[in-house]
Amino acid sequence: MKKQINIKESPLFWPANFKNGILYVLDETLIPRKLCYIKVCSVRDAVRVIRQMKTRAFGQFLVVLNAFLLVIARDSTGSKTALLKRIKIAAAQLNSSRPTFPFAEVTSIVVGWAETAVKTGVPIKEFVTRNITGYLAGIRSRRIERIAKIADLIKDKDCILTHCNVSGELAMAAALCQQKGKDVHFFATETRPYLQGAKLTSWELRRMGAKVTLIADNAVGSVLADGLVSKVIVGSDRSCANGDFANKIGTYQIAILAKEFGVPFYVLTQPSDKIKKGEDIPIEIRDERELLTYAGKKIVAGPVKGFYPGFDVVPHRFITKAIAINAR
Amino acid sequence: MKKQINIKESPLFWPANFKNGILYVLDETLIPRKLCYIKVCSVRDAVRVIRQMKTRAFGQFLVVLNAFLLVIARDSTGSKTALLKRIKIAAAQLNSSRPTFPFAEVTSIVVGWAETAVKTGVPIKEFVTRNITGYLAGIRSRRIERIAKIADLIKDKDCILTHCNVSGELAMAAALCQQKGKDVHFFATETRPYLQGAKLTSWELRRMGAKVTLIADNAVGSVLADGLVSKVIVGSDRSCANGDFANKIGTYQIAILAKEFGVPFYVLTQPSDKIKKGEDIPIEIRDERELLTYAGKKIVAGPVKGFYPGFDVVPHRFITKAIAINAR
Numbered sequence: 001m002k003k004q005i006n007i008k009e010s011p012l013f014w015p016a017n018f019k020n021g022i023l024y025v026l027d028e029t030l031i032p033r034k035l036c037y038i039k040v041c042s043v044r045d046a047v048r049v050i051r052q053m054k055t056r057a058f059g060q061f062l063v064v065l066n067a068f069l070l071v072i073a074r075d076s077t078g079s080k081t082a083l084l085k086r087i088k089i090a091a092a093q094l095n096s097s098r099p100t101f102p103f104a105e106v107t108s109i110v111v112g113w114a115e116t117a118v119k120t121g122v123p124i125k126e127f128v129t130r131n132i133t134g135y136l137a138g139i140r141s142r143r144i145e146r147i148a149k150i151a152d153l154i155k156d157k158d159c160i161l162t163h164c165n166v167s168g169e170l171a172m173a174a175a176l177c178q179q180k181g182k183d184v185h186f187f188a189t190e191t192r193p194y195l196q197g198a199k200l201t202s203w204e205l206r207r208m209g210a211k212v213t214l215i216a217d218n219a220v221g222s223v224l225a226d227g228l229v230s231k232v233i234v235g236s237d238r239s240c241a242n243g244d245f246a247n248k249i250g251t252y253q254i255a256i257l258a259k260e261f262g263v264p265f266y267v268l269t270q271p272s273d274k275i276k277k278g279e280d281i282p283i284e285i286r287d288e289r290e291l292l293t294y295a296g297k298k299i300v301a302g303p304v305k306g307f308y309p310g311f312d313v314v315p316h317r318f319i320t321k322a323i324a325i326n327a328r
Numbered sequence: 329m330k331k332q333i334n335i336k337e338s339p340l341f342w343p344a345n346f347k348n349g350i351l352y353v354l355d356e357t358l359i360p361r362k363l364c365y366i367k368v369c370s371v372r373d374a375v376r377v378i379r380q381m382k383t384r385a386f387g388q389f390l391v392v393l394n395a396f397l398l399v400i401a402r403d404s405t406g407s408k409t410a411l412l413k414r415i416k417i418a419a420a421q422l423n424s425s426r427p428t429f430p431f432a433e434v435t436s437i438v439v440g441w442a443e444t445a446v447k448t449g450v451p452i453k454e455f456v457t458r459n460i461t462g463y464l465a466g467i468r469s470r471r472i473e474r475i476a477k478i479a480d481l482i483k484d485k486d487c488i489l490t491h492c493n494v495s496g497e498l499a500m501a502a503a504l505c506q507q508k509g510k511d512v513h514f515f516a517t518e519t520r521p522y523l524q525g526a527k528l529t530s531w532e533l534r535r536m537g538a539k540v541t542l543i544a545d546n547a548v549g550s551v552l553a554d555g556l557v558s559k560v561i562v563g564s565d566r567s568c569a570n571g572d573f574a575n576k577i578g579t580y581q582i583a584i585l586a587k588e589f590g591v592p593f594y595v596l597t598q599p600s601d602k603i604k605k606g607e608d609i610p611i612e613i614r615d616e617r618e619l620l621t622y623a624g625k626k627i628v629a630g631p632v633k634g635f636y637p638g639f640d641v642v643p644h645r646f647i648t649k650a651i652a653i654n655a656r
Contacts, residue, residue, distance in 0.1 A: 032629030187635075190619075192520060192544040195627055198620075202632040213633045216520040216619060217545040221581025222640040253549025253585055260584050291518075291544060292526075294622060299523055301360030304530040305541045307515075312550040 005144055007175045010204045011035060013168025014140065015055055016062035021073040023066045027054050028196075032203040042074070043067050043090040050097040053194065057237060058167035060101055064094050065132055068110045072125050080117070080124050087114045087128070099282045100246055100311050102238055105274060109135075142325045143169060146268065149323055150233065151176035153266065154184055158230045161187040161220065164248035165200040166235035166268055174210035186212040187223060191248060193291045193308065220254055224261040232258045232265045239269040243316030244278030249309050255318035264320040271325060278313035286310045333472055335503045338532045339363060341496025342468065343383055344390035349401040351394045355382050356524075360531040370402070371395050371418045378425040381522065385565060386495035388429055392422050393460055396438045400453050408445070408452045415442045415456070427610045428574055428639050430566055433602065437463070470653045471497060474596065477651055478561065479504035481594065482512055486558045489515040489548065492576035493528040494563035494596055502538035514540040515551060519576060521619045521636065548582055552589040560586045560593045567597040571644030572606030577637050583646035592648040599653060606641035614638045 015026035017037075023046070024037040038054060040046050046067040050060050071090045075083050091107035113131045117124035150173035154160060162170055170186075177184050186205050191197035198214055205212040215223060223229055232254060236245035245267055258265040275281055288306030292298060300306075343354035345365075351374070352365040366382060368374050374395040378388050399418045403411045419435035441459045445452035478501035482488060490498055498514075505512050514533050519525035526542055533540040543551060551557055560582060564573035573595055586593040603609055616634030620626055628634075 190520060190627075192518060192546055198627045198632075203629050206630050206632055213635045214619060214628060215635050216577065218520055218576075218578030218581070219635065219637060219640075221584060222577055222637050223635070225580060225640070248546075249544065249550055250546030252553060253546070253581065256549060256588050257581055257584060260588075291542060295625070297623070299526045300542060301531050302534050304526075304534055307541045307543050307547065307551070309547060309550050312547075312553070 005148055005176065007147075007172050007179070008208065010168035010171045010208065012059075012165065012200060012204050013143070013172060014062070015059040015167070016040075016066055018066045018069050021070075023063065023070055025049050025055050025063055026059065028056060028059065028200060029054055031199055040067075040070070042070060043093050046070070047093055047097045050094075056196070057165065057235060060098070060103075061106060062136070064103055064106050065110070065136060067094055068107075068132060069129060072129055075125070083124055084114050084118050087111060098284055100237055100284045102270075102275070139325070145326055146323060147172045147176060150268070151180070153233075153323070154182060154231070156182045156184075158182070159185045159187065159228060161189070161223065161229045161232045161254070161263075162201060163189045163197065163232075163234050163251055163254055164191045165196045165204075166233070168204065169235075169268060170201070170233060171204040171208045171210065174205055175208040178209060184210065186210055187229060188212055188214050189217050189220060189250065189254075190214060191250065192217055193294075196248070217250055221257050224257050224263055227261075229258075229261075229263050232263055233268070234266070235268045236270055237311060238275065238281055239272045239322075240275045240277050240281065240316075241272050242277045243272075243319060243322065244281075244313055245269060245316075245319075245322075246278065246281045246283070246311045246313045249312050252312040252314050252318075255314045259318055265318055267314070267319055267322050269322045269324045271327075278315055281311075281313055283312070284310040333476055333504065335475075335500050335507070336536065338496035338499045338536065340387075340493065340528060340532050341471070341500060342390070343387040343495070344368075344394055346394045346397050349398075351391065351398055353377050353383050353391055354387065356384060356387065356528060357382055359527055368395075368398070370398060371421050374398070375421055375425045378422075384524070385493065385563060388426070388431075389434060390464070392431055392434050393438070393464060395422060396435075396460060397457060400457055403453070411452055412442045412446050415439060426612055428565055428612045430598075430603070467653070473654055474651060475500045475504060478596070479508070481561075481651070482510060482559070484510040484512075486510070487513045487515065487556055489517070489551065489557045489560045489582070489591075490529060491517045491525065491560075491562050491579055491582055492519045493524045493532075494561070496532065497563075497596060498529070498561060499532040499536045499538065502533055503536040506537060512538065514538055515557060516540055516542050517545050517548060517578065517582075518542060519578065520545055521622075524576070545578055549585050552585050552591055555589075557586075557589075557591050560591055561596070562594070563596045564598055565639060566603065566609055567600045567650075568603045568605050568609065568644075569600050570605045571600075571647060571650065572609075572641055573597060573644075573647075573650075574606065574609045574611070574639045574641045577640050580640040580642045580646075583642045587646055593646055595642070595647055595650050597650045597652045599655075606643055609639075609641055611640070612638040 023040040291306040351368040445455040619634040
């Protein structure tokens with residue numbers, strides 16, 4: 001039996017939409033100041049919004065899938081093999097946009113559909129479009145199901161600490177908890193250097209009417225030590241077969257601290273992919289300027305170097321429970 | 329035998345100087361943009377520079393002691409008891425400036441000197457001035473001695489992680505290491521929200537010619553997990569009889585992480601004061617605006633609350649070794 005869920009959607013839950021041949025991507029870097037969508041008209045545009053972190057996490061996944069709809073919409077050759085070739089080129093471009101997220105696993109699915117269409121003689125445009133659309137619809141409903149799972153996990157009087165941003169799911173779970181009369185409080189970490197916690201998570205939790213307090217990434221140990229947190233819930237950017245996962249830099253240390261203070265640590269996992277264990281995940285080292293400047297101004301003087309690994313890997317032994325997306 | 333040390337002084341090593349009746353206090357909030365001193369002419373001014381965190385850590389201590397020289401310089405009554413009363417009032421004002429630092433322990437020493445002068449009939453102004461000046465000179469030489477101890481602790485090829493700022497001592501130890509031909513690297517944490525690591529520590533380490541890399545407070549677990557750190561060295565704002573200590577928020581979680589990864593954790597301690605154990609240290613909760621704004625602009629939207637404990641307490645069991653100031 002399907003759960004009946006009636007909650008307002010957070011813009012971060014579905015931050016990219018394909019409409020009339022254009023992909024509209026939520027510019028997450030402008031939140032909370034502006035709710036603004038970037039028009040993405042080509043694969044090159046798609047790679048750019050990913051690289052510049054205009055969109056991130058689930059948004060990247062949506063952009064990658066929808067980018068193929070752009071390729072199809074722009075194709076005027078009429079030749080199946082020419083389109084297949086263009087789809088393969090797009091896949092390669094998207095795969096190289098950022099290293100940590102498993103883009104190749106997503107793009108290979110689409111390339112597979114295109115190849116099937118060519119082999120079996122079905123109309124490639126219609127077949128690939130229908131498959132992408134159906135696939136996205138499936139993911140949407142399974143994410144809604146997971147929101148219900150998260151809301152079930154959260155009990156009355158819970159105080160949840162989260163890190164970075166889990167693309168709408170926690171905020172919508174918070175709304176669901178409120179509907180059920182649960183009194184819940186959230187701590188959002190700032191999540192330097194991009195401040196996703198300050199700019200996205202606290203914004204969307206507040207928008208959903210939840211009680212949220214922002215803390216510096218520094219203060220996690222302190223609030224845990226003071227017994228102010230009952231559960232930690234984070235997302236994951238990449239999951240491994242053995243349960244290890246990569247997520248925004250800082251997640252690993254939160255996991256260690258949660259264990260030190262006996263606080264349960266939950267992670268929303270992606271379908272476990274082809275990577276066996278955490279140490280095999282390539283970690284993106286981002287440009288030091290993203291750390292050394294703030295709002296366009298340098299925060300350091302002289303030739304100080306910065307080191308900004310975008311992600312870290314949490315070994316599975318730190319996970320109390322993984323909250324997976326249901327299998328299809 | 330006294331160690332011979334010949335190194336350039338970091339401005340943060342002695343950030344307040346009394347000259348011709350005026351106290352010049354280094355404005356640490358303007359570093360690294362400007363090296364600029366605030367003229368402090370009264371106890372009220374002194375309290376203000378402390379509250380606004382224009383100076384911090386060791387600078388606060390210097391300001392508190394020197395503030396009594398201001399009281400003496402401004403006194404024109406000629407009456408011993410009137411001056412003693414003014415010294416006591418100044419002590420009370422200074423004690424109430426910030427809660428975590430043990431101001432009362434410092435001011436009570438000066439009040440004691442003034443009372444002794446009144447009781448024994450020695451000239452109060454000269455007696456208190458000489459005592460303060462002598463006390464400061466003693467501290468200066470013992471801090472120089474500690475810098476040599478820190479430099480001894482640091483070995484060739486060490487990679488030292490530090491947090492917040494230890495008022496010149498680590499930077500000067502780095503210079504000493506260089507003189508001895510040791511190749512040392514430093515990681516400085518940003519230390520949100522005031523960014524003392526980015527603005528002060530990386531600046532003064534670079535100024536001393538040391539190699540320093542800035543990381544987000546988030547990335548401590550990651551660099552430790554990757555084996556990039558051989559020692560952690562931090563300061564302390566307040567030490568307890570049992571070895572627990574309070575320091576800038578974030579120190580506790582670094583201590584836990586260092587232990588998790590088997591990296592030695594050293595702390596530069598103040599003379600152990602009258603507080604028995606860590607849980608007795610009052611923790612200052614600073615104004616949430618210091619967290620919610622950056623360079624005068626809000627980083628969050630709407631009524632998001634912030635929680636900014638200025639310090640946390642590290643239980644002594646996490647300390648590999650405390651590097652104390654030598655006893656007088």
